[in-house]
Amino acid sequence: MSRQRYWGAPLPFVHCTDCGLVPEKVENLPIALPDDVEITGEGNPLANHPTWSNCACPICGKDAKRETDTLDTFVQSSWYQFRYATNPKKWGEMGIDKEEANYWLGVDQYIGGIEHAILHLLYARFFTKVLRDLGYHDITEPFENLLTQGMVLMDGSKMSKSKGNTIDPDSLIEKYGADTARLFTLFAAPPAKELEWNDSAVEGAFRFIKKLYDRKSKVTSRTLPNIDQSTLSKESKIARVKVYEALQKSKAVYEKTFAFNTLIASCMEALNALDKQDNGEVWTEGLYIMLNLLEPIIPHVATELSEVLFNRENFAKVLEVKEEVFVQESILYMVMIGGKKRTEIEMSVSASKEEILSMAKEAGAKWLEGMIIVKEIVVPNKLVNLAVKPA
Ligand SMILES: [Zn+2]
Known part of the structure; x- marks a missing residue:
């Protein structure tokens, strides 16, 4: 897990011509990065620094050289939440205040890209458990919930700079405002799913806000x-x-x-x-x-x-x-007489079958004149059907 780059924790090892590769003394830790590094894009800036790697061998004391590889960034991103949760005035040797860490952590909701979900979570759990076992906090799991957000697609393919199919959110914000950009993005798909960019849906989001x-x-x-x-x-x-x-x-x-x-x-x-x-x-x-x-x-x-x-x-x-x-207080019943829809009655939800029939006959009185009811059907919450024949 070592890298030839500046942004990382330096590996605390020293190369001595007599003693070989030896670990730095504990009292000299942590090894700090130099502030005056020159980033040229060529090689490892730490190895290119004129003096940073000069040191004394922790065993024999002779002039020696520091290791210039740094640890992979996963080492830092695996436990930064403990540092975030701690007041800087209470930072101890590891940047963790046990009381504050126990109060704020684990993280209730973690949001990140799917590409980080496997390795990062594995390392984060490892670091959390190691720091717990060393007594820095009492947290067992770093994150309670994880949401991995989907990608933004354009015409079915992932937006990317190399494909030249990216949408510049600035122009969208310029034209419609930031709220429309947010509303469209959140309305177009659930956050864990892929989102297909759609110009007319942007217009729709804008119209809703305007309304x-x-x-x-x-x-x-x-x-x-x-x-x-x-x-x-x-x-x-x-x-x-x-x-x-x-x-x-x-x-x-x-x-x-x-x-x-x-x-x-x-x-x-x-x-x-x-x-x-x-x-x-x-x-x-x-x-x-x-x-x-x-x-x-x-x-x-x-x-x-x-x-x-x-x-x-x-x-x-x-x-x-x-x-x-x-609570629906009343229900509209259709009243059918002799197979035809004749009228409607509004009944209380608590009305009995007898009350509904009685009201239906009253409301349908003029269609029942000279008729004998041969069958009465009440379909709950829907309709009353009265089958009739001439008297
Ligand atoms: Zn030595």
């Missing part, structure tokens, strides 16, 4: 309203169901599945459903919840809108799913 922004005039109060479900129209009730379905989905998406595309689809459905009604409180609640859910995905627009529309100080509180929104 969300345009609907700010629908909001009627700066806080989450208390809505009386019984006063709402059917369309408003459906809109609330869609909004709360998105809220329900968000918990699993942000905590577990990372299927941001499904959350975005839910928000798009909710906005469409909100558009089909015009209750100000339902709009207010809908946008309040949606801006909350979308803030990690389109932070610029969501933060600006929520600042303009709502009281930001209590905006980030945990939103609760209101189960009553999902």
Whole structure:
């Protein structure tokens, strides 16, 4: 695992003409890299440095030469999280404070490319267990969860500079803004899957953001309203169901599945459903919840809108799913008489078969005149069928 390059930990060995290859003394560790190295692109910069490799042999004390190979970068990337978790003022000899490491680690969620998944994880587990056994921390596994993100494809092949098929995100950001670039990327595919670049889907993402922004005039109060479900129209009730379905989905998406595309689809459905009604409180609640859910995905627009529309100080509180929104209070039954659809009746979900039949006969009275009912069928939650013959 050694490399002929500057960026790495120097191997702590010394070449002596008399003693051979010998390890550096412990009190001389760690071997620091020189600050004045010249990167020329030719050979190993450490070997090219005029004086860095000069040292004394740790055995006989004669002039000797340091090893100029460095350790592979896996050695550093296998345990850097312990250093990140430690206040620099508490860095001991290994850069790890046991108390802080035990508090912050292991890493709850690790995200990286699939090309790092096998070897890197193997080395990271090895280093974590070695450092644990040496008493630097009590962590057994470095990472609780791993997400390996997919690649971006263009016309079915991997985007790469050598193929010249890369998209410059700067031009996309210039034209549509960073939020559109983020929304498109997260909507196009789940993060672990490959993402096929699609210009028209970028336009679609931009239109959704624009629509969300345009609907700010629908909001009627700066806080989450208390809505009386019984006063709402059917369309408003459906809109609330869609909004709360998105809220329900968000918990699993942000905590577990990372299927941001499904959350975005839910928000798009909710906005469409909100558009089909015009209750100000339902709009207010809908946008309040949606801006909350979308803030990690389109932070610029969501933060600006929520600042303009709502009281930001209590905006980030945990939103609760209101189960009553999902309770369907009434069901529409089609009434068929003599094989033809004649009318509809709205029945409470708790209505009995007798109540449904009685209401159907009342609503269908004019088609039942001069007829005898020969058969009565109630299909739950759907229809009433009355077979008739002339009296
Ligand atoms: Zn020697």
